[in-house]
Amino acid sequence: MGKCEQCIIKQFNSLKALTKDELMRISNCKTSQTIKKGTVIFEEGDSVNGVYCVKDGICKLSKLSENGKDQIVKMVVKGQLLGQRSLISDETSNLQATALNDMEVCFIPKSEIIADLQNNPKFSFDVLKEMALDLKEADDIIVNMAQKSVRQRLAETLIHIHNSFGVNPDGTLSVLLSREDFANIVGTATESAIRVLSQFKKDGLISTVGKHIKIEDLNGLKRVE
Amino acid sequence: MGKCEQCIIKQFNSLKALTKDELMRISNCKTSQTIKKGTVIFEEGDSVNGVYCVKDGICKLSKLSENGKDQIVKMVVKGQLLGQRSLISDETSNLQATALNDMEVCFIPKSEIIADLQNNPKFSFDVLKEMALDLKEADDIIVNMAQKSVRQRLAETLIHIHNSFGVNPDGTLSVLLSREDFANIVGTATESAIRVLSQFKKDGLISTVGKHIKIEDLNGLKRVE
DNA sequence: GTTTTAATATGATAATTATCATGTTTTATG
DNA sequence: CATAAAACATGATAATTATCATATTAAAAC
Numbered sequence: 001m002g003k004c005e006q007c008i009i010k011q012f013n014s015l016k017a018l019t020k021d022e023l024m025r026i027s028n029c030k031t032s033q034t035i036k037k038g039t040v041i042f043e044e045g046d047s048v049n050g051v052y053c054v055k056d057g058i059c060k061l062s063k064l065s066e067n068g069k070d071q072i073v074k075m076v077v078k079g080q081l082l083g084q085r086s087l088i089s090d091e092t093s094n095l096q097a098t099a100l101n102d103m104e105v106c107f108i109p110k111s112e113i114i115a116d117l118q119n120n121p122k123f124s125f126d127v128l129k130e131m132a133l134d135l136k137e138a139d140d141i142i143v144n145m146a147q148k149s150v151r152q153r154l155a156e157t158l159i160h161i162h163n164s165f166g167v168n169p170d171g172t173l174s175v176l177l178s179r180e181d182f183a184n185i186v187g188t189a190t191e192s193a194i195r196v197l198s199q200f201k202k203d204g205l206i207s208t209v210g211k212h213i214k215i216e217d218l219n220g221l222k223r224v225e
Numbered sequence: 226m227g228k229c230e231q232c233i234i235k236q237f238n239s240l241k242a243l244t245k246d247e248l249m250r251i252s253n254c255k256t257s258q259t260i261k262k263g264t265v266i267f268e269e270g271d272s273v274n275g276v277y278c279v280k281d282g283i284c285k286l287s288k289l290s291e292n293g294k295d296q297i298v299k300m301v302v303k304g305q306l307l308g309q310r311s312l313i314s315d316e317t318s319n320l321q322a323t324a325l326n327d328m329e330v331c332f333i334p335k336s337e338i339i340a341d342l343q344n345n346p347k348f349s350f351d352v353l354k355e356m357a358l359d360l361k362e363a364d365d366i367i368v369n370m371a372q373k374s375v376r377q378r379l380a381e382t383l384i385h386i387h388n389s390f391g392v393n394p395d396g397t398l399s400v401l402l403s404r405e406d407f408a409n410i411v412g413t414a415t416e417s418a419i420r421v422l423s424q425f426k427k428d429g430l431i432s433t434v435g436k437h438i439k440i441e442d443l444n445g446l447k448r449v450e
Numbered sequence: 451g452t453t454t455t456a457a458t459a460t461g462a463t464a465a466t467t468a469t470c471a472t473g474t475t476t477t478a479t480g
Numbered sequence: 481c482a483t484a485a486a487a488c489a490t491g492a493t494a495a496t497t498a499t500c501a502t503a504t505t506a507a508a509a510c
Contacts, residue, residue: 063364065372073364088357094364117353121346125313128342128353132313135356138363139288139298139319145370146412147290150467179488187371189468194489210476211487375497404458414498419459435506436457 003027004106009055012079017126022116030106035059041097041105042083048093050109052082057103058165058175061095062184072185073141074134075100075175077165084127085134087113100175145187153186154196155224158206162215172212200224228252229331234280237304242351247341255331260284266322266330267308273318275334277307282328283390283400286320287409297410298366299359300325300400302390309352310359312338325400370412378411379421380449383431387440397437425449 004027010016018026035041035057042048044063054076061074061082073095076082086093087110117124144153158173165175177185183193197213200206205220206213215221229252235241243251257280260266266284267273279301286299286307298320301307311318312335342349369378383398390400402410408418422438425431430445431438440446 063368065368067372069372071368071371073367085357085360088353089361091361094361118346118350121343121349124346124349124353125343128313128349128356131353131356131360132310135310135360135363136314136316136319138360138367142298142363142366142370142412143288143290143296145367146296147292147294187367190487191469191489192467194487195467198489415457416459416499417497419457420497423459 002032002106004030007055007106009053009079013053013081014123014126014130015053015081017123018116018120022120022123026108026112026116029112030108033105033107035099035103035105037099037101039099041099042093043096044094045092048083048086048110050107051084051087051113052105052107054078054080054082055104055106057105058100059097059103060100060181061097063095069187070096070184071187072181073138075165077175081130085131088117088127088131100177100181149225150186150188150192151196151199151224153188154182154193155200155205155221157182157185158200158213158215159218159221162218167214168212170209170212170214172209172214176211178211227257227331229255232280232331234278234304238278238306239348239351239355240278240306242348243341243345247345247348251333251337251341254337255333258330258332260324260328260330262324262326264324266324267318268321269319270317273308273311273335275332276309276312276338277330277332279303279305279307280329280331282330283325284322284328285325285406286322288320294412295321295409296412297406298363300390302400306355310356313342313352313356325402325406374450375411375413375417376421376424376449378413379407379418380425380430380446382407382410383425383438383440384443384446387443392439393437395434395437395439397434397439401436403436 004010004015005020005023015023041052041059056078058075058077059082060072061076062070062072064070076097082097082105083093117127144156148156161173161175165173168174179194179197180190182197183190186193197206201208203220205215205217205224207216208214229235229240230245230248240248260282266277269288281303283300283302284307285297286301287295287297289295301322307322307330308318342352369381373381386398386400390398393399404419404422405415407422408415411418422431426433428445430440430442430449432441433439
Protein backbone atom coordinates (compact mmCIF):
# COMPACT_ATOMS: atom_id res chain seq x y z
CA MET A 1 0.00 0.00 0.00
CA GLY A 2 1.25 3.51 -0.82
CA LYS A 3 2.65 5.74 1.83
CA CYS A 4 0.94 9.07 2.56
CA GLU A 5 4.21 10.85 3.20
CA GLN A 6 5.25 10.08 -0.39
CA CYS A 7 1.84 10.50 -2.00
CA ILE A 8 1.63 13.35 -4.48
CA ILE A 9 -2.16 13.69 -4.20
CA LYS A 10 -1.98 15.40 -0.82
CA GLN A 11 -0.47 18.49 -2.49
CA PHE A 12 -3.99 19.26 -3.72
CA ASN A 13 -5.68 19.21 -0.33
CA SER A 14 -5.22 20.07 3.31
CA LEU A 15 -3.29 16.90 4.13
CA LYS A 16 -0.19 18.72 2.83
CA ALA A 17 -0.26 20.74 6.05
CA LEU A 18 0.42 17.66 8.15
CA THR A 19 3.91 16.89 9.43
CA LYS A 20 5.86 13.90 8.21
CA ASP A 21 5.24 12.13 11.52
CA GLU A 22 1.51 12.73 11.31
CA LEU A 23 1.43 11.47 7.74
CA MET A 24 3.29 8.32 8.70
CA ARG A 25 0.84 7.69 11.49
CA ILE A 26 -2.08 8.18 9.13
CA SER A 27 -0.46 6.01 6.51
CA ASN A 28 -0.48 3.12 8.94
CA CYS A 29 -4.20 3.24 9.62
CA LYS A 30 -5.58 4.32 6.27
CA THR A 31 -7.19 1.88 3.85
CA SER A 32 -7.08 2.11 0.06
CA GLN A 33 -10.27 1.34 -1.82
CA THR A 34 -11.46 1.01 -5.36
CA ILE A 35 -15.01 2.23 -5.80
CA LYS A 36 -17.02 1.25 -8.87
CA LYS A 37 -18.98 3.76 -10.90
CA GLY A 38 -22.47 4.24 -9.52
CA THR A 39 -21.60 3.05 -6.02
CA VAL A 40 -23.11 5.02 -3.16
CA ILE A 41 -20.12 5.81 -0.94
CA PHE A 42 -22.28 7.08 1.87
CA GLU A 43 -25.81 8.33 2.06
CA GLU A 44 -27.71 10.96 3.98
CA GLY A 45 -27.91 9.99 7.62
CA ASP A 46 -24.90 7.69 7.53
CA SER A 47 -22.18 8.11 10.11
CA VAL A 48 -19.10 8.71 8.01
CA ASN A 49 -16.36 7.56 10.32
CA GLY A 50 -13.52 9.24 8.53
CA VAL A 51 -12.38 11.17 5.51
CA TYR A 52 -11.81 10.00 1.96
CA CYS A 53 -8.85 11.32 0.01
CA VAL A 54 -9.77 11.01 -3.67
CA LYS A 55 -6.78 9.69 -5.61
CA ASP A 56 -8.67 9.25 -8.85
CA GLY A 57 -12.18 9.62 -10.21
CA ILE A 58 -15.13 11.89 -9.46
CA CYS A 59 -18.17 11.71 -7.26
CA LYS A 60 -21.29 13.78 -6.74
CA LEU A 61 -22.67 15.05 -3.43
CA SER A 62 -26.43 15.19 -3.52
CA LYS A 63 -29.47 15.46 -1.31
CA LEU A 64 -32.85 13.89 -1.80
CA SER A 65 -35.69 16.38 -1.86
CA GLU A 66 -39.27 15.66 -0.83
CA ASN A 67 -40.35 15.83 -4.47
CA GLY A 68 -38.17 12.82 -5.25
CA LYS A 69 -35.44 14.76 -7.04
CA ASP A 70 -31.84 14.21 -6.00
CA GLN A 71 -30.29 17.68 -6.03
CA ILE A 72 -26.55 17.68 -6.72
CA VAL A 73 -24.82 20.19 -4.46
CA LYS A 74 -21.16 19.65 -5.33
CA MET A 75 -18.77 17.43 -7.21
CA VAL A 76 -15.62 16.11 -5.61
CA VAL A 77 -12.72 15.27 -7.90
CA LYS A 78 -9.25 13.82 -7.78
CA GLY A 79 -7.10 15.52 -5.18
CA GLN A 80 -9.95 16.64 -2.95
CA LEU A 81 -11.16 15.36 0.39
CA LEU A 82 -14.61 13.89 0.87
CA GLY A 83 -16.58 13.72 4.08
CA GLN A 84 -14.81 16.38 6.16
CA ARG A 85 -17.88 18.47 6.81
CA SER A 86 -19.94 15.95 8.72
CA LEU A 87 -16.79 14.73 10.47
CA ILE A 88 -16.06 18.22 11.78
CA SER A 89 -19.64 18.85 12.82
CA ASP A 90 -19.69 15.40 14.40
CA GLU A 91 -22.99 14.65 12.72
CA THR A 92 -24.34 12.05 10.35
CA SER A 93 -23.94 13.04 6.73
CA ASN A 94 -26.19 15.71 5.29
CA LEU A 95 -25.50 14.55 1.76
CA GLN A 96 -25.16 11.41 -0.28
CA ALA A 97 -21.93 10.68 -2.15
CA THR A 98 -22.11 8.64 -5.36
CA ALA A 99 -19.22 7.69 -7.63
CA LEU A 100 -19.64 9.11 -11.15
CA ASN A 101 -16.88 6.89 -12.48
CA ASP A 102 -14.49 4.32 -11.07
CA MET A 103 -12.63 5.85 -8.16
CA GLU A 104 -9.46 5.28 -6.19
CA VAL A 105 -9.66 6.58 -2.65
CA CYS A 106 -7.89 6.32 0.67
CA PHE A 107 -10.02 6.23 3.76
CA ILE A 108 -8.60 7.81 6.91
CA PRO A 109 -10.41 6.96 10.16
CA LYS A 110 -12.05 9.78 12.06
CA SER A 111 -10.00 9.39 15.25
CA GLU A 112 -6.72 10.03 13.43
CA ILE A 113 -7.91 13.09 11.55
CA ILE A 114 -9.71 14.64 14.51
CA ALA A 115 -6.61 14.37 16.65
CA ASP A 116 -4.60 16.25 14.04
CA LEU A 117 -7.32 18.85 13.62
CA GLN A 118 -7.23 19.55 17.32
CA ASN A 119 -3.47 19.58 17.67
CA ASN A 120 -2.00 20.91 14.45
CA PRO A 121 -3.17 24.51 13.94
CA LYS A 122 -1.55 24.68 10.51
CA PHE A 123 -3.67 21.73 9.41
CA SER A 124 -6.90 22.95 10.93
CA PHE A 125 -6.36 26.40 9.46
CA ASP A 126 -5.85 24.86 6.06
CA VAL A 127 -9.03 22.80 6.38
CA LEU A 128 -10.73 25.98 7.52
CA LYS A 129 -9.56 27.78 4.39
CA GLU A 130 -10.89 25.01 2.18
CA MET A 131 -14.22 25.08 3.95
CA ALA A 132 -14.39 28.86 3.62
CA LEU A 133 -14.00 28.45 -0.13
CA ASP A 134 -16.67 25.74 -0.21
CA LEU A 135 -18.98 28.11 1.64
CA LYS A 136 -18.30 30.90 -0.83
CA GLU A 137 -19.10 28.58 -3.73
CA ALA A 138 -22.29 27.44 -2.01
CA ASP A 139 -23.35 31.07 -1.50
CA ASP A 140 -22.78 31.78 -5.17
CA ILE A 141 -24.84 28.75 -6.14
CA ILE A 142 -27.69 30.00 -3.94
CA VAL A 143 -27.63 33.33 -5.78
CA ASN A 144 -27.58 31.59 -9.16
CA MET A 145 -30.41 29.23 -8.23
CA ALA A 146 -32.52 32.11 -7.03
CA GLN A 147 -31.85 34.63 -9.76
CA LYS A 148 -30.89 32.91 -12.99
CA SER A 149 -32.87 30.98 -15.58
CA VAL A 150 -32.48 27.28 -16.27
CA ARG A 151 -30.71 28.17 -19.54
CA GLN A 152 -28.20 30.35 -17.73
CA ARG A 153 -27.60 27.84 -14.96
CA LEU A 154 -27.04 25.05 -17.44
CA ALA A 155 -24.66 27.18 -19.51
CA GLU A 156 -22.73 28.06 -16.36
CA THR A 157 -22.65 24.42 -15.29
CA LEU A 158 -21.06 23.47 -18.60
CA ILE A 159 -18.51 26.26 -18.25
CA HIS A 160 -17.77 25.29 -14.66
CA ILE A 161 -17.18 21.66 -15.55
CA HIS A 162 -15.03 22.74 -18.47
CA ASN A 163 -12.89 25.08 -16.42
CA SER A 164 -12.67 23.14 -13.17
CA PHE A 165 -12.51 19.54 -14.31
CA GLY A 166 -10.99 19.88 -17.76
CA VAL A 167 -11.46 18.20 -21.13
CA ASN A 168 -10.44 14.99 -22.83
CA PRO A 169 -7.90 14.99 -25.70
CA ASP A 170 -10.79 15.33 -28.20
CA GLY A 171 -12.07 18.42 -26.41
CA THR A 172 -15.12 16.80 -24.78
CA LEU A 173 -15.79 17.45 -21.11
CA SER A 174 -13.82 15.00 -18.98
CA VAL A 175 -16.74 14.57 -16.59
CA LEU A 176 -19.40 12.45 -18.21
CA LEU A 177 -22.85 13.18 -16.84
CA SER A 178 -26.28 11.93 -17.76
CA ARG A 179 -28.98 14.40 -18.73
CA GLU A 180 -30.59 13.59 -15.40
CA ASP A 181 -27.38 14.57 -13.59
CA PHE A 182 -27.34 17.89 -15.42
CA ALA A 183 -30.96 18.43 -14.43
CA ASN A 184 -30.09 17.63 -10.82
CA ILE A 185 -27.22 20.09 -10.78
CA VAL A 186 -29.28 22.86 -12.34
CA GLY A 187 -32.38 22.05 -10.33
CA THR A 188 -34.82 21.45 -13.14
CA ALA A 189 -36.81 18.64 -14.72
CA THR A 190 -34.80 16.14 -16.77
CA GLU A 191 -36.89 16.98 -19.84
CA SER A 192 -36.08 20.66 -19.42
CA ALA A 193 -32.36 19.96 -19.21
CA ILE A 194 -32.57 17.80 -22.34
CA ARG A 195 -34.47 20.51 -24.18
CA VAL A 196 -31.99 23.23 -23.27
CA LEU A 197 -29.00 21.08 -24.22
CA SER A 198 -30.66 20.29 -27.56
CA GLN A 199 -31.15 24.01 -28.13
CA PHE A 200 -27.52 24.74 -27.22
CA LYS A 201 -26.54 22.16 -29.82
CA LYS A 202 -28.78 23.73 -32.48
CA ASP A 203 -27.32 27.12 -31.64
CA GLY A 204 -23.80 25.76 -32.12
CA LEU A 205 -22.79 26.42 -28.53
CA ILE A 206 -21.99 22.76 -27.90
CA SER A 207 -21.62 19.57 -29.90
CA THR A 208 -22.00 15.98 -28.80
CA VAL A 209 -20.01 12.84 -29.47
CA GLY A 210 -22.24 10.09 -28.15
CA LYS A 211 -22.98 11.16 -24.59
CA HIS A 212 -19.89 13.32 -24.48
CA ILE A 213 -20.35 17.07 -24.68
CA LYS A 214 -17.89 19.47 -26.26
CA ILE A 215 -18.06 23.20 -25.80
CA GLU A 216 -17.85 24.82 -29.21
CA ASP A 217 -18.49 28.44 -28.29
CA LEU A 218 -17.40 29.28 -24.76
CA ASN A 219 -18.10 32.98 -25.13
CA GLY A 220 -21.50 32.22 -26.58
CA LEU A 221 -22.30 30.11 -23.53
CA LYS A 222 -21.18 32.93 -21.29
CA ARG A 223 -23.60 35.26 -23.06
CA VAL A 224 -26.62 32.95 -22.65
CA GLU A 225 -29.58 34.70 -21.01
CA MET B 226 -15.40 50.23 26.83
CA GLY B 227 -16.41 46.69 27.84
CA LYS B 228 -13.89 43.96 28.34
CA CYS B 229 -14.03 40.87 26.12
CA GLU B 230 -12.99 38.58 28.93
CA GLN B 231 -16.11 39.59 30.85
CA CYS B 232 -18.45 39.87 27.86
CA ILE B 233 -21.30 37.41 27.91
CA ILE B 234 -21.88 37.55 24.14
CA LYS B 235 -18.83 35.46 23.34
CA GLN B 236 -20.57 32.40 24.81
CA PHE B 237 -22.62 32.29 21.62
CA ASN B 238 -19.70 32.18 19.19
CA SER B 239 -16.20 30.85 18.70
CA LEU B 240 -14.55 33.58 20.77
CA LYS B 241 -15.42 31.51 23.84
CA ALA B 242 -12.61 29.15 22.82
CA LEU B 243 -9.98 31.85 23.35
CA THR B 244 -7.91 31.95 26.51
CA LYS B 245 -8.25 34.76 29.02
CA ASP B 246 -4.92 36.20 27.88
CA GLU B 247 -5.98 36.17 24.24
CA LEU B 248 -9.28 37.82 25.13
CA MET B 249 -7.50 40.56 27.07
CA ARG B 250 -5.22 41.24 24.13
CA ILE B 251 -8.21 41.43 21.79
CA SER B 252 -10.06 43.62 24.22
CA ASN B 253 -7.29 46.20 23.96
CA CYS B 254 -7.45 46.54 20.19
CA LYS B 255 -11.14 46.06 19.49
CA THR B 256 -13.45 48.97 18.79
CA SER B 257 -17.11 49.17 19.73
CA GLN B 258 -19.51 50.60 17.19
CA THR B 259 -23.15 51.50 16.88
CA ILE B 260 -24.53 50.84 13.41
CA LYS B 261 -27.77 52.46 12.30
CA LYS B 262 -30.52 50.50 10.59
CA GLY B 263 -29.99 50.37 6.84
CA THR B 264 -26.25 51.02 7.00
CA VAL B 265 -24.11 48.97 4.65
CA ILE B 266 -21.44 47.51 6.95
CA PHE B 267 -19.36 46.24 4.06
CA GLU B 268 -20.11 45.51 0.43
CA GLU B 269 -19.04 42.96 -2.13
CA GLY B 270 -15.42 43.53 -3.05
CA ASP B 271 -14.54 45.37 0.15
CA SER B 272 -11.53 44.28 2.13
CA VAL B 273 -12.98 43.49 5.53
CA ASN B 274 -9.99 43.95 7.79
CA GLY B 275 -11.37 42.09 10.75
CA VAL B 276 -14.33 40.38 12.31
CA TYR B 277 -17.46 41.85 13.83
CA CYS B 278 -18.90 40.37 16.97
CA VAL B 279 -22.60 41.21 16.97
CA LYS B 280 -23.64 42.30 20.45
CA ASP B 281 -27.11 43.41 19.43
CA GLY B 282 -29.23 43.71 16.31
CA ILE B 283 -29.48 41.81 13.04
CA CYS B 284 -27.96 42.17 9.59
CA LYS B 285 -28.45 40.51 6.23
CA LEU B 286 -25.73 39.09 4.00
CA SER B 287 -26.65 39.50 0.36
CA LYS B 288 -25.18 39.42 -3.11
CA LEU B 289 -26.16 41.52 -6.09
CA SER B 290 -27.17 39.47 -9.10
CA GLU B 291 -26.85 40.59 -12.73
CA ASN B 292 -30.62 41.00 -12.95
CA GLY B 293 -30.49 43.72 -10.32
CA LYS B 294 -31.89 41.63 -7.48
CA ASP B 295 -30.06 41.52 -4.17
CA GLN B 296 -30.25 37.89 -3.07
CA ILE B 297 -30.11 37.43 0.71
CA VAL B 298 -27.94 34.45 1.57
CA LYS B 299 -27.90 34.57 5.36
CA MET B 300 -28.89 36.61 8.35
CA VAL B 301 -26.47 37.28 11.20
CA VAL B 302 -27.94 37.93 14.61
CA LYS B 303 -26.87 38.86 18.10
CA GLY B 304 -24.14 36.59 19.38
CA GLN B 305 -22.76 35.63 15.98
CA LEU B 306 -19.61 36.67 14.19
CA LEU B 307 -19.66 38.56 10.92
CA GLY B 308 -16.96 38.64 8.29
CA GLN B 309 -14.96 35.53 9.22
CA ARG B 310 -15.28 33.84 5.86
CA SER B 311 -13.51 36.41 3.71
CA LEU B 312 -10.99 36.95 6.50
CA ILE B 313 -10.06 33.27 6.51
CA SER B 314 -9.90 33.04 2.72
CA ASP B 315 -7.89 36.25 2.72
CA GLU B 316 -10.12 37.68 0.01
CA THR B 317 -12.32 40.69 -0.46
CA SER B 318 -15.88 40.07 0.65
CA ASN B 319 -18.13 37.95 -1.51
CA LEU B 320 -21.23 39.38 0.13
CA GLN B 321 -22.69 42.66 1.27
CA ALA B 322 -23.69 43.13 4.92
CA THR B 323 -26.53 45.51 5.70
CA ALA B 324 -27.97 46.29 9.13
CA LEU B 325 -31.66 45.37 9.38
CA ASN B 326 -32.03 47.31 12.61
CA ASP B 327 -29.79 49.32 14.90
CA MET B 328 -26.80 47.22 15.84
CA GLU B 329 -24.13 47.11 18.52
CA VAL B 330 -20.95 45.45 17.35
CA CYS B 331 -17.33 45.06 18.33
CA PHE B 332 -14.77 45.12 15.56
CA ILE B 333 -11.66 42.99 16.02
CA PRO B 334 -8.78 43.70 13.63
CA LYS B 335 -7.71 40.95 11.28
CA SER B 336 -4.14 40.67 12.57
CA GLU B 337 -5.28 39.77 16.09
CA ILE B 338 -7.78 37.14 15.02
CA ILE B 339 -5.55 35.54 12.41
CA ALA B 340 -2.78 35.11 14.97
CA ASP B 341 -5.16 33.28 17.28
CA LEU B 342 -6.53 31.13 14.45
CA GLN B 343 -3.02 30.01 13.63
CA ASN B 344 -1.90 29.41 17.19
CA ASN B 345 -4.89 28.27 19.19
CA PRO B 346 -6.15 24.97 17.75
CA LYS B 347 -9.13 24.96 20.08
CA PHE B 348 -10.22 28.30 18.64
CA SER B 349 -9.63 27.40 15.00
CA PHE B 350 -11.42 24.08 15.48
CA ASP B 351 -14.38 25.92 16.94
CA VAL B 352 -14.44 28.37 14.03
CA LEU B 353 -14.17 25.35 11.74
CA LYS B 354 -17.20 23.79 13.40
CA GLU B 355 -19.22 26.96 12.94
CA MET B 356 -18.24 27.16 9.30
CA ALA B 357 -19.13 23.51 8.76
CA LEU B 358 -22.61 24.30 10.08
CA ASP B 359 -22.86 27.34 7.82
CA LEU B 360 -21.92 25.14 4.89
CA LYS B 361 -24.57 22.59 5.80
CA GLU B 362 -27.19 25.32 5.97
CA ALA B 363 -26.06 26.68 2.61
CA ASP B 364 -26.31 23.22 1.05
CA ASP B 365 -29.84 22.86 2.38
CA ILE B 366 -30.78 26.24 0.96
CA ILE B 367 -29.46 25.17 -2.44
CA VAL B 368 -31.69 22.11 -2.35
CA ASN B 369 -34.70 24.19 -1.32
CA MET B 370 -34.07 26.82 -3.98
CA ALA B 371 -33.78 24.15 -6.62
CA GLN B 372 -36.63 21.91 -5.65
CA LYS B 373 -39.29 23.82 -3.78
CA SER B 374 -41.95 26.28 -4.86
CA VAL B 375 -42.00 29.95 -3.91
CA ARG B 376 -44.89 29.20 -1.55
CA GLN B 377 -42.92 26.48 0.21
CA ARG B 378 -39.77 28.54 0.44
CA LEU B 379 -41.64 31.49 1.87
CA ALA B 380 -43.43 29.30 4.40
CA GLU B 381 -40.11 27.80 5.45
CA THR B 382 -38.52 31.24 5.69
CA LEU B 383 -41.25 32.33 8.09
CA ILE B 384 -40.77 29.18 10.15
CA HIS B 385 -37.00 29.62 10.16
CA ILE B 386 -37.21 33.21 11.33
CA HIS B 387 -39.73 32.19 13.97
CA ASN B 388 -37.61 29.33 15.30
CA SER B 389 -34.15 30.85 14.98
CA PHE B 390 -34.71 34.50 15.79
CA GLY B 391 -37.76 34.35 18.01
CA VAL B 392 -40.86 36.45 18.53
CA ASN B 393 -41.83 39.67 20.29
CA PRO B 394 -44.07 39.64 23.40
CA ASP B 395 -47.14 40.01 21.14
CA GLY B 396 -46.13 36.95 19.16
CA THR B 397 -44.97 38.76 16.01
CA LEU B 398 -41.65 37.81 14.45
CA SER B 399 -38.84 39.69 16.12
CA VAL B 400 -37.08 40.24 12.80
CA LEU B 401 -38.91 42.91 10.84
CA LEU B 402 -38.44 42.52 7.10
CA SER B 403 -39.89 44.34 4.13
CA ARG B 404 -41.76 42.39 1.47
CA GLU B 405 -38.77 43.04 -0.76
CA ASP B 406 -36.48 41.42 1.82
CA PHE B 407 -38.72 38.36 1.92
CA ALA B 408 -38.61 38.22 -1.88
CA ASN B 409 -34.82 38.48 -1.77
CA ILE B 410 -34.53 35.64 0.72
CA VAL B 411 -36.88 33.38 -1.21
CA GLY B 412 -35.48 34.40 -4.57
CA THR B 413 -38.64 35.65 -6.22
CA ALA B 414 -40.19 38.88 -7.46
CA THR B 415 -41.38 41.29 -4.79
CA GLU B 416 -44.93 41.11 -6.19
CA SER B 417 -44.88 37.32 -5.90
CA ALA B 418 -43.76 37.46 -2.28
CA ILE B 419 -46.51 39.98 -1.52
CA ARG B 420 -49.09 37.80 -3.22
CA VAL B 421 -48.06 34.67 -1.35
CA LEU B 422 -48.05 36.48 2.00
CA SER B 423 -51.51 37.87 1.26
CA GLN B 424 -52.69 34.36 0.50
CA PHE B 425 -51.14 33.02 3.73
CA LYS B 426 -53.07 35.72 5.55
CA LYS B 427 -56.33 34.81 3.82
CA ASP B 428 -55.71 31.16 4.66
CA GLY B 429 -55.24 32.04 8.33
CA LEU B 430 -51.63 30.84 8.40
CA ILE B 431 -50.33 34.25 9.44
CA SER B 432 -51.72 37.56 10.61
CA THR B 433 -50.21 41.03 10.38
CA VAL B 434 -49.98 43.91 12.82
CA GLY B 435 -48.77 46.77 10.67
CA LYS B 436 -45.64 45.41 9.00
CA HIS B 437 -45.19 42.82 11.72
CA ILE B 438 -46.04 39.24 10.91
CA LYS B 439 -47.39 36.72 13.39
CA ILE B 440 -47.51 33.02 12.69
CA GLU B 441 -51.01 31.78 13.50
CA ASP B 442 -50.77 28.21 12.27
CA LEU B 443 -47.25 26.83 12.41
CA ASN B 444 -48.31 23.33 11.41
CA GLY B 445 -50.32 24.74 8.53
CA LEU B 446 -47.23 26.58 7.29
CA LYS B 447 -45.25 23.36 7.52
CA ARG B 448 -47.83 21.65 5.35
CA VAL B 449 -47.72 24.28 2.59
CA GLU B 450 -47.03 22.80 -0.85
C1' DG C 451 -50.33 68.95 8.42
C1' DT C 452 -49.62 68.60 3.67
C1' DT C 453 -46.83 66.96 0.06
C1' DT C 454 -43.78 63.63 -1.60
C1' DT C 455 -42.00 59.32 -1.70
C1' DA C 456 -41.74 54.57 -0.71
C1' DA C 457 -44.03 50.28 0.37
C1' DT C 458 -47.83 47.32 -0.21
C1' DA C 459 -51.46 45.40 -2.93
C1' DT C 460 -53.83 43.41 -6.93
C1' DG C 461 -55.17 42.58 -11.86
C1' DA C 462 -53.86 41.26 -16.53
C1' DT C 463 -50.77 39.12 -19.28
C1' DA C 464 -46.46 37.01 -20.78
C1' DA C 465 -42.64 34.04 -20.05
C1' DT C 466 -40.67 30.18 -18.02
C1' DT C 467 -40.74 25.69 -16.47
C1' DA C 468 -43.10 21.23 -15.15
C1' DT C 469 -45.75 17.40 -16.30
C1' DC C 470 -47.59 13.87 -19.07
C1' DA C 471 -47.51 11.29 -23.23
C1' DT C 472 -45.12 8.98 -26.57
C1' DG C 473 -41.44 7.79 -29.70
C1' DT C 474 -36.55 6.92 -30.62
C1' DT C 475 -32.00 5.68 -29.64
C1' DT C 476 -28.57 3.66 -26.85
C1' DT C 477 -27.00 0.47 -23.56
C1' DA C 478 -27.30 -3.67 -20.85
C1' DT C 479 -28.43 -8.52 -20.40
C1' DG C 480 -29.68 -13.18 -21.27
C1' DC D 481 -27.74 -11.11 -31.55
C1' DA D 482 -32.28 -10.53 -29.80
C1' DT D 483 -34.75 -8.47 -26.24
C1' DA D 484 -35.34 -5.74 -22.28
C1' DA D 485 -34.30 -1.73 -20.01
C1' DA D 486 -32.58 2.64 -19.59
C1' DA D 487 -31.52 7.09 -21.47
C1' DC D 488 -32.61 10.55 -24.66
C1' DA D 489 -35.79 13.31 -27.32
C1' DT D 490 -39.85 16.06 -28.50
C1' DG D 491 -44.78 17.57 -28.60
C1' DA D 492 -48.84 19.20 -26.08
C1' DT D 493 -50.53 21.20 -22.21
C1' DA D 494 -50.74 22.80 -17.46
C1' DA D 495 -48.78 25.12 -13.62
C1' DT D 496 -45.85 28.44 -11.76
C1' DT D 497 -43.73 32.68 -11.67
C1' DA D 498 -42.31 37.22 -13.77
C1' DT D 499 -43.48 41.48 -15.61
C1' DC D 500 -46.04 45.54 -16.37
C1' DA D 501 -49.70 48.53 -15.04
C1' DT D 502 -52.10 50.82 -11.64
C1' DA D 503 -54.21 51.51 -7.17
C1' DT D 504 -53.94 52.11 -2.29
C1' DT D 505 -51.78 52.74 1.98
C1' DA D 506 -48.04 54.03 4.98
C1' DA D 507 -44.02 56.58 5.99
C1' DA D 508 -40.90 60.40 5.40
C1' DA D 509 -39.79 65.16 4.34
C1' DC D 510 -40.78 69.72 4.10
